[in-house]
Amino acid sequence: xxxxxxxxxxxxxxxxxxxxxxxxxxxxxxxxxxxxxxxxxxxxxxxxxxxxxxxxxxxxxxxxxxxxxxxxxxxxxxxxxxxxxxxxxxxxxxxxxxxxxxxxxxxxxxxxxxxxxxxxxxxxxxxxxxxxxxxxxxxxxxxxxxxxxxxxxxxxxxxxxxxxxxxxxxxxxxxxxxxxxxxxxxxxxxxxxxxxxxxxxxxxxxxxxxxxxxxxxxxxxxxxxxxxxxxxxxxxxxxxxxxxxxxxxxxxxxxxxxxxxxxxxxxxxxxxxxxxxxxxxxxxxxxxxxxxxxxxxxxxxxxxxxxxxxxxxxxxxxxxxxxxxxxxxxxxxxxxxxxxxxxxxxxxxxxxxxxxxxxxxxxxxxxxxxxxxxxxxxxxxxxxxxxxxxxxxxxxxxxxxxxxxxxxxxxxxxxxxxxxxxxxxxxxxxxxxxxxxxxxxxxxxxxxxxxxxxxxxxxxxxxxxxxxxxxxx
Amino acid sequence: xxxxxxxxxxxxxxxxxxxxxxxxxxxxxxxxxxxxxxxxxxxxxxxxxxxxxxxxxxxxxxxxxxxxxxxxxxxxxxxxxxxxxxxxxxxxxxxxxxxxxxxxxxxxxxxxxxxxxxxxxxxxxxxxxxxxxxxxxxxxxxxxxxxxxxxxxxxxxxxxxxxxxxxxxxxxxxxxxxxxxxxxxxxxxxxxxxxxxxxxxxxxxxxxxxxxxxxxxxxxxxxxxxxxxxxxxxxxxxxxxxxxxxxxxxxxxxxxxxxxxxxxxxxxxxxxxxxxxxxxxxxxxxxxxxxxxxxxxxxxxxxxxxxxxxxxxxxxxxxxxxxxxxxxxxxxxxxxxxxxxxxxxx
Numbered sequence: 139x140x141x142x143x144x145x146x147x148x149x150x151x152x153x154x155x156x157x158x159x160x161x162x163x164x165x166x167x168x169x170x171x172x173x174x175x176x177x178x179x180x181x182x183x184x185x186x187x188x189x190x191x192x193x194x195x196x197x198x199x200x201x202x203x204x205x206x207x208x209x210x211x212x213x214x215x216x217x218x219x220x221x222x223x224x225x226x227x228x229x230x231x232x233x234x235x236x237x238x239x240x241x242x243x244x245x246x247x248x249x250x251x252x253x254x255x256x257x258x259x260x261x262x263x264x265x266x267x268x269x270x271x272x273x274x275x276x277x278x279x280x281x282x283x284x285x286x287x288x289x290x291x292x293x294x295x296x297x298x299x300x301x302x303x304x305x306x307x308x309x310x311x312x313x314x315x316x317x318x319x320x321x322x323x324x325x326x327x328x329x330x331x332x333x334x335x336x337x338x339x340x341x342x343x344x345x346x347x348x349x350x351x352x353x354x355x356x357x358x359x360x361x362x363x364x365x366x367x368x369x370x371x372x373x374x375x376x377x378x379x380x381x382x383x384x385x386x387x388x389x390x391x392x393x394x395x396x397x398x399x400x401x402x403x404x405x406x407x408x409x410x411x412x413x414x415x416x417x418x419x420x421x422x423x424x425x426x427x428x429x430x431x432x433x434x435x436x437x438x439x440x441x442x443x444x445x446x447x448x449x450x451x452x453x454x455x456x457x458x459x460x461x462x463x464x465x466x467x468x469x470x471x472x473x474x475x476x477x478x479x480x481x482x483x484x485x486x487x488x489x490x491x492x493x494x495x496x497x498x499x500x501x502x503x504x505x506x507x508x509x510x511x512x513x514x515x516x517x518x519x520x521x522x523x524x525x526x527x528x529x530x531x532x533x534x535x536x537x538x539x540x541x542x543x544x545x546x547x548x549x550x551x552x553x554x555x556x557x558x559x560x561x562x563x564x565x566x567x568x569x570x571x572x573x574x575x576x577x578x579x580x581x582x583x584x585x586x587x588x589x590x591x592x593x594x595x596x597x598x599x600x601x602x603x604x605x606x607x608x609x610x611x
Numbered sequence: 612x613x614x615x616x617x618x619x620x621x622x623x624x625x626x627x628x629x630x631x632x633x634x635x636x637x638x639x640x641x642x643x644x645x646x647x648x649x650x651x652x653x654x655x656x657x658x659x660x661x662x663x664x665x666x667x668x669x670x671x672x673x674x675x676x677x678x679x680x681x682x683x684x685x686x687x688x689x690x691x692x693x694x695x696x697x698x699x700x701x702x703x704x705x706x707x708x709x710x711x712x713x714x715x716x717x718x719x720x721x722x723x724x725x726x727x728x729x730x731x732x733x734x735x736x737x738x739x740x741x742x743x744x745x746x747x748x749x750x751x752x753x754x755x756x757x758x759x760x761x762x763x764x765x766x767x768x769x770x771x772x773x774x775x776x777x778x779x780x781x782x783x784x785x786x787x788x789x790x791x792x793x794x795x796x797x798x799x800x801x802x803x804x805x806x807x808x809x810x811x812x813x814x815x816x817x818x819x820x821x822x823x824x825x826x827x828x829x830x831x832x833x834x835x836x837x838x839x840x841x842x843x844x845x846x847x848x849x850x851x852x853x854x855x856x857x858x859x860x861x862x863x864x865x866x867x868x869x870x871x872x873x874x875x876x877x878x879x880x881x882x883x884x885x886x887x888x889x890x891x892x893x894x895x896x897x898x899x900x901x902x903x904x905x906x907x908x909x910x911x912x913x914x915x916x917x918x919x920x921x922x923x924x925x926x927x928x929x930x931x932x933x934x935x936x937x938x939x940x941x942x943x944x945x946x947x948x949x950x951x952x953x954x955x956x957x
Contacts, residue, residue: 245766575915
């Protein structure tokens, strides 16, 4: 009997007859996500109804493993056509397995390369350095009409799938970010571990692949000494029996950057001196050289609404306050544009937000994550060099640095070898790489904090809930 | 597409064109793209066995360099391919060796085992080949570009075939027989047929005569023709080889199966002819696909599709290599065997 979210989804699309009926709830998650996306694309579903449908979709346990939210993905005719093609293929081969249905969804979002005209590239270049610049400022500095810039950005979103996002210093709200990087004892345990981590209420992102025994889980939880102790103890208990090795990275700083210097609108050039820069012991950086958000710990004067606004801003950092307020009201927050505007200003002044440009459809099909265990000064050197890659996100802890890079497949070997070779340099203990074909999504800050309490000292929960062994033993 | 068994006259008849036109195109392809019809050989009939496998270390290391150097210097190693990136993010060296059975084979395997121990401590997976095959599929090639499926359809087709592996036929594979004794003349004949399936008897005779100093006797021409026809029929399987057609990316797919039913091997064999160019080797536990692909094929996406085959008893990994090294199976081992035979006689 179907008694879960699928039965309650009020979504109708012109493609419903192509969507196979399956029993498995986790497989239905991807079919429902496809239905919502196709509904939005074809105009049969309003964004309000889609948002309600997604909140139902989030109750499916599969969401924690692969937090795809079709309402925040850029609408694209090419993606829509690929989804329809993939549904036809599922029907043709009579494929109803979880793996094939999940792949039908993920393969459709693998971006096609789409060349960029020089005029658009100039605007994109500017926006990569000034992601929050208003159209008026951009118009003044670039010498283009603001309408031209607006049209160009719209084209880049539709054709190339670029997005504007931001990183948030959650420690200011009393929520700490950790990454548990692990190596599996036995690859056969992968599904069980992924399931356990998905059920752990503080998991933001999980990455495990069939290709590698390395994986990680990004966690977000209320900052208390007792909570930290419970989590550390439980990870220690699991290391050995379940994981061959683990490293728990406490986030000290984070950053992201898009670098278009090596892109000519068609192809990417490889930064020839990347290896030398990574090894250059003379390099030292300061925060102005690399976009970096340092975690400063609890800050005064922040409210739950500020947290919600920051969470919404992550989905689309160039949205105007009125749109952010509208989207938050759909999620049950009683906020007005003026409040959003003031909150954004406050958070910017406090240095809690780092906006960045997320590139897409520009031939960056190779994705790597490297956990680099190293001394802090080596981490600084790596940060100085990582900005030369086309797209990078980085996470600094006291144990080292974790970086994610998106690079063109034609140079994937050079990038991989340059970072991997760090293992041979002084001050680096280990470099643990993972390769993926898609960027992994992340559960939104609002979803994670739904059952937490917010008080004068920020977020709090019962520290015993951070015992990971309850989910993985 | 050229059927490897067809002579130029057969091709002309099939296409309804003159033989001289076929010959003209053929010559041009030979000149510009190195077109040849080579043979996969049943090494067992020559007293040889094909050993294939891969050595693994966590990262590029001295131990891996040492095994690679040793493999390259060993006379019966026909192919050595180091990885530049692997799906497991480790470093590997793939090898194939055609080894005379007996003391040479024992010594070779012992040496491989030595690399698993201190101070090298490498993981070495190796197996004796039971089947080999070569496929070339020019269907997706329009003369300048390849249109190779590397999307959800390819992914789905693997998933779809998964359920039917036990009934998939193993056609097009050359089964390697248990090692039997062979004369030096047979070795030379096999060497000639391996590099050119349609080699003429006069050319083989020329080679045999040039080796008379090493004690080889060229049989009468008629007998030689009979021997060649018999060998082609029993121990050689032709395949087309063509170069410089944009297959610049080389990927090795390594499969280890601990179970009994060889599902992955059958499935890969069923999918093999969907790739532009592939050499496949299958042993009792391990299977390897040596793929030549156009640069448009995303290695990571292809790997994600192939690792679907992995299961509780099956490990699947892939790696890229930047070496274009050709297999020199009998080319390496036959001179060694002849030299050894001469030393024995003297």
